[in-house]
Amino acid sequence: MRRTALFLSLLAAGTLGQAQAAPADPAKSSVKFVFTQMNVPVEGQFKKFSADIAFDTAKPDTGKVNIAVDLAATDAGSSDANQAVQMKEWFNTSSYPKATFSANQFKPLGGGKFSATGQFSVKGKTANLTVPFTVKPDAKGSWYEGSFPLSRLAWKIGEGEWSDVGAVADAVQVKFKLYVAK
Template identity: 80%
Template sequence: MRKTTLTLALLASAGLAHATPADPAKSSVKFVFTQMNVPVEGQFKKFAADVAFDNAKLDASKVSIAVDLAAADAGSSDANQAMQMKEWFNTSAFPKATFTATQFKSLGAGKFQAIGQFALKGKTANLTVPFTVKPDAAKGQWFEGSFPLSRLAWKVGEGEWSDVGAVADAVQVKFKLYVPK
């Protein structure tokens, strides 16, 4: 039994870099949507991101991000409460959105793609996320990117809120993660 546990631990860690948590004080996960033709920017005030990234060893890189959906802030208490309802994020049943990637592709000049699994409101699907990597003078790294999501494809804003005249279907997700070394 002990030998099996050791073997499994070695296999699990073989070739995979150690993940480092992003600094939440320097990092952000934001979203932009359009309501009545007016752009609204919000943010998720609580999230955790673990990153192991080496642009020379992309096959050993990985990222895992979990966003606390109940910590969504769209700028007003009414909007924040509405986002927790069943029609929107349904945070009582689905408290987190997650993205996990172990495949990466270099696009050159510090640009990359992460290919992984995105889960939101009980649905999981493949998602490709473009991002840039920039070194920091304090020996950390900045990871920045954005990607579009269709809120209706993820059943966010169902029922009376599915009318895209009031709230547009397209949501832009933007992230900036600082990962110290």
């Protein structure tokens, strides 16, 4: 009877067969981006974000990830750029304060490489996005690292006069490095 009760409570809590999500360590983790303005690469970063990751390399089909980025805490390289990216033409942070990515479909690619497919939302638009990443375990946890290209115009980031790709290129490379302790 006790075993049945324990089994049912684990099942009800969703812990049977699924890894438990753990938060990424914000002091060790980063989410950055690189864009080209006037043919000059500019690197920026999102200073505030949260990431909850449940992932077992031996059972990728049980994984899940939820990432939320605070767009008002964007460092785009200068104080003028930091103010500009919050405007309606860019992230419109007064209406859309966060960008999110939630995935529960994972595919092994070999050699410690995987892909995560899920819903990406930014500036009021949501669509499927597949993100490649590697997993590098260490003695105290795991590093999840990857990068992917994003078309800013497809997501209406940099509208109006900023839609001219001669001034700011359409392609933005997003790079992440997330550390989750055991």
